Amino acid sequence: MTKNSTAVAEPHAALVSISDGIAAVEVAPAVGGAVASYRWLYDGAVLDWLRPAAPAAIGGRDASAMACFPLVPYSNRIRGGRFEFAGRSIELPSVPDDPHHEHGHGWRRPWTIVRHDANAITLRYRHAADSWPWSYEAEQAISLADGRLCVTLAVRNLSDAPMPVGFGLHPYFPSTPWTHVQAPVSGMWETDAEVLPTRHVLPPAGADPSIGVDVPEVDFDTVFTGWKRHARIAWPEQGRQLDIEAEAPLDFLVLYTPPGEPFFCAEPVSNITDAFNRGDDGDISTGRIVLAPGQAQSATVRFTPSLVV
Numbered sequence: 001m002t003k004n005s006t007a008v009a010e011p012h013a014a015l016v017s018i019s020d021g022i023a024a025v026e027v028a029p030a031v032g033g034a035v036a037s038y039r040w041l042y043d044g045a046v047l048d049w050l051r052p053a054a055p056a057a058i059g060g061r062d063a064s065a066m067a068c069f070p071l072v073p074y075s076n077r078i079r080g081g082r083f084e085f086a087g088r089s090i091e092l093p094s095v096p097d098d099p100h101h102e103h104g105h106g107w108r109r110p111w112t113i114v115r116h117d118a119n120a121i122t123l124r125y126r127h128a129a130d131s132w133p134w135s136y137e138a139e140q141a142i143s144l145a146d147g148r149l150c151v152t153l154a155v156r157n158l159s160d161a162p163m164p165v166g167f168g169l170h171p172y173f174p175s176t177p178w179t180h181v182q183a184p185v186s187g188m189w190e191t192d193a194e195v196l197p198t199r200h201v202l203p204p205a206g207a208d209p210s211i212g213v214d215v216p217e218v219d220f221d222t223v224f225t226g227w228k229r230h231a232r233i234a235w236p237e238q239g240r241q242l243d244i245e246a247e248a249p250l251d252f253l254v255l256y257t258p259p260g261e262p263f264f265c266a267e268p269v270s271n272i273t274d275a276f277n278r279g280d281d282g283d284i285s286t287g288r289i290v291l292a293p294g295q296a297q298s299a300t301v302r303f304t305p306s307l308v309v
Helices: 055-059
Strands: 016-019 023-028 034-042 045-048 068-071 082-085 088-091 112-116 120-127 136-145 148-157 163-165 168-174 180-182 187-191 197-201 221-225 230-235 240-246 252-256 263-269 289-291 296-307
Touching: 016 112, 016 120, 016 136, 023 136, 023 148, 034 296, 148 163, 148 168, 148 289, 240 263, 289 296
Parallel strands: none
Antiparallel strands: 016 023, 023 034, 034 045, 034 068, 068 168, 082 088, 112 120, 120 136, 136 148, 148 296, 163 289, 168 263, 180 230, 187 197, 187 221, 221 252, 230 240, 240 296, 252 263
């Protein structure tokens, strides 16, 4: 992460673009620092590798309808928005349609542009301590090279006390009748009616991402464990595929495949759902990270598209 940088643009700019001549990415700093689109212009056609945001999503600042948004300072849900840490009781704001304060702060707040080049952009979000009693800084470095998208997400603890943290990315991909996902994993968390973890189990024999699944045939809102930090998405009827490669500590993969929707999610993340309320149990890690004052943690996710002849 960079320090003492001067912002070069207002955080409420609608869309900013980067391109490497093969791919183009639009970013919406005001909409949770989200990516609005990632596409190739190939042989006169537009190939969207992420689900593109509609103008209404951008105008309405709806990060959940964007192409990809950052997850900081944790991924997924915290039961009731409450947890205990280092003798402190933390209670995050909750409302009926968000009782578990899902995905933290980053996707809810505007980000500031720190740097903007032709093929790269860096965004920053600074959080002042509030109901989350730690100040912290998050940065996204988004770049294109040879049509490949790289996103480096970093979080730094700016407070004077240790801070629990998790992070990751929440990308949305187009779903077609033949979309296929393969990702080596070793386990998964079963969940209750509120999509909170209850029991660690083996992936089901008929729907194991390690073997590969057809997206329309599964109904996942699931954290997979033992992920080898690589996944491949294929659209065989379109002759194209996308490889996702993540760095540690993004050791978990969330697959969200809502039935009947034209999209699905494959999210590289560092923590399981409700990690702050669940201690590591033997060999089963929750992925909770604790940052000392001034300490930072970062990881890069690479999206590499290709056409299949």
